[in-house]
Amino acid sequence: MSAPKLWCVVPAAGRGTRVGGDCPKQYLPLAGRPLIEHTMARLAAHPRIAGLLVTLAAADRYWPGLTTFAGKPVLTAIGGAERSDSVLAGLDVLPDAVGAEDFVLVHDAARPCVRLADISKLIEQAGAADGGLLGAPLRDTLKRADAAGRSESTEPRDRRWRAFTPQMFRRGQLSAALREAARRTLSVSDEAMAMELAGHAPLLVEGAEDNIKVTTAADFALAEFLLSRTGGNAHG
Numbered sequence: 431m432s433a434p435k436l437w438c439v440v441p442a443a444g445r446g447t448r449v450g451g452d453c454p455k456q457y458l459p460l461a462g463r464p465l466i467e468h469t470m471a472r473l474a475a476h477p478r479i480a481g482l483l484v485t486l487a488a489a490d491r492y493w494p495g496l497t498t499f500a501g502k503p504v505l506t507a508i509g510g511a512e513r514s515d516s517v518l519a520g521l522d523v524l525p526d527a528v529g530a531e532d533f534v535l536v537h538d539a540a541r542p543c544v545r546l547a548d549i550s551k552l553i554e555q556a557g558a559a560d561g562g563l564l565g566a567p568l569r570d571t572l573k574r575a576d577a578a579g580r581s582e583s584t585e586p587r588d589r590r591w592r593a594f595t596p597q598m599f600r601r602g603q604l605s606a607a608l609r610e611a612a613r614r615t616l617s618v619s620d621e622a623m624a625m626e627l628a629g630h631a632p633l634l635v636e637g638a639e640d641n642i643k644v645t646t647a648a649d650f651a652l653a654e655f656l657l658s659r660t661g662g663n664a665h666g
């Protein structure tokens with residue numbers, strides 16, 4: 431029996447304010463095509479991903495009637511004010527075939543360089559551990575800045591990780607955790623934080639540090655280099 435496939439929620443309803451300009455960053459050109467299409471192409475290329483649920487801002491008319499991408503089914507939902515709202519909106523409209531106990535992936539539209547091998551590693555390891563996320567241990571010294579931009583202290587680095595995406599959890603548990611965080615008006619910056627608040631212990635799965643989140647204008651050049659380096663072969 432073939433391994434179960436997973437749907438991936440792709441939060442893409444942000445405004446990209448840290449990049450600047452009028453066009454949300456996910457639609458800005460990167461290596462000749464909109465950033466989001468690189469991300470979706472990576473996800474669609476993974477054999478364990480069944481389909482993509484893309485959450486878009488109500489104002490975005492980027493893909494009217496989008497139903498497939500690179501051979502994979504695509505559904506869309508309208509995102510919310512915060513990333514967590516957008517993720518929850520996507521979870522709510524996944525196909526009924528995705529049961530509460532089924533794992534789902536969540537991957538930022540703004541992370542176009544994710545490696546397929548890392549997605550496979552996450553699915554294998556986090557699937558055996560009741561959920562988890564890609565990340566990497568902090569490898570630089572961490573400073574706390576004062577209001578004047580001076581280093582006032584050095585933070586402990588041991589057991590500190592940077593969180594990436596995809597993150598992978600069971601649909602029902604993740605929806606419940608996100609709803610509870612919203613009910614408590616707790617701002618959660620990733621799915622794992624909501625799960626931690628709900629008492630779960632997401633597995634940290636080390637992934638490549640080139641899985642960058644395009645956040646500022648300078649990140650586009652780095653992302654373009656990384657995409658060219660792998661020559662579009664995301665399997666490395």
Ligand SMILES: Nc1ccn([C@@H]2O[C@H](COP(=O)(O)OP(=O)(O)OP(=O)(O)O)[C@@H](O)[C@H]2O)c(=O)n1
Pocket residue numbers: 440441442443444445446447448449455456485509510511512513514516517538539540541643644645
């Ligand atoms: N209300 C929101 C906010 C963010 N996102 C998505 O979550 C991912 C990571 O968020 P971030 O990098 O912060 O994107 P923006 O919120 O657009 O960036 P900024 O904070 O600079 O406005 C992005 O793919 C973004 O489109 C979303 O779906 N809904």
Ligand SMILES: C[C@](O)(CO)[C@H](O)COP(=O)(O)O
Pocket residue numbers: 513538592593594595619620621643
């Ligand atoms: C989910 C995330 O990419 C993990 O690092 C990050 O928390 C998104 O944060 P942002 O402020 O919404 O970019």
